[in-house]
Amino acid sequence: MNHNLAQLHPYPFAKMATLLADCTPAHTYSEIKLGIGEPKHAPPAFVLDVLQENLDKLCRYPTTNGTFELRQTIAHWLERRFFLHHVDANKEVLPVMGTREAIFSFVQAVVNHGKTTEQLSTTHQNNKPTVVMPNPFYQIYEGAAILAQATPYFVPCTLDNDFKGDYRAVPHDVWAQTQLLFICSPNNPTGSVMTMDDWEFLIRLSDTYGFILASDECYSELYFDEPPIGLLQACATLGRDSFKNCVVFHSLSKRSNLPGLRSGFIAGDASVLQSYLRYRTYQGCAMPIPHQLASIAAWQDEKHVAQNRALYQEKFTLWMAELGTLLGLRMPEAGFYFWVKVPEQFDCDDEIFVKALYEQANIHALAGRYLSREVNGRNPGQGYVRIALVASVEESREAISRIRELLNS
Incomplete structure (x- = not known):
């Protein structure tokens, strides 16, 4: 077995199951x-309906890069939503079986332990690959x-930096080893959103050190006022229509309430996607044709x-x-989570x-420390709880009533 499996942390929900194993819920x-x-x-x-009407197409093998119709639909959606000049459906879009799988496999394809001088986009990088991520x-x-045998580097997201992380404080020697930087905007769990200034700083940083900038934007359509700025939109604003070293991940799970459809896409730098497609061809991940047709219908509609x-x-x-005052709630900028200080x-x-x-x-909630790692003696999630407003309005009223009673007891 891969010896690196032993280094994996239990998933947050497994930790919650262990924590509550000896607890008895309020059965009343x-x-x-x-x-x-x-x-x-x-x-x-x-x-x-589209999915059901096309179940007969399950008798056909789907291609790894999906149908042109799906890629074109996604390209047009990106152009409309993020004010992009042009997205090449053949080179800059790749449908995936949900972003969870795509994010995982993308890292395996990107991390390189044996770069030659010709393969490096900068002379700063070395053979100790680092993947930077929020915390x-x-x-x-x-x-x-x-x-992927890379070193995770965690950037704490705290109240002091608006829960977005202080990337200016990351040391030079870390950036010199970085091959991939993950950003989650809107952020899970804090609900923070990157600004144009934030994006421009990271894009310039990518230019300096040559790493790939990957933006997880699965909550981008769950906003309250203005639509969040995406990474590709920031690229276009800066005149970088080639999206050099920049990719985004999107999904129908949150946008369209279709988590079981396992439908999403990765889009951006054509050269990066070309190599990633080669990896996926060997991996054998391809979206079933009925799912592709259903996805086309979903991406084409904004009413729902x-x-x-x-x-x-x-x-x-x-x-x-x-509960805003009683529980000290902070309204997120987007997403469907409250990041609650205990x-x-x-x-x-x-x-x-x-x-x-x-x-x-x-009531089930999630302990914040299970979503974070300790950095310099501090776990930025400790002392916080994530509450997902996924239940119905009626259940929300009931949950509020119970929490109010708990806080006043």
């Missing part, structure tokens, strides 16, 4: 799950880096996405009005708080 209440970021809104019926983070970034946003807006408004009455301890929510209110 029905269970409310706010710990896992799985959308619970109804998927668009017309997408399911807290989506654990796939870390696991993929470890299994607006309705989805409205539902989340309703729930966030409700939570802020009812109240003092629970010793500011995220494990104590999530156990109390479970034992006294039968």
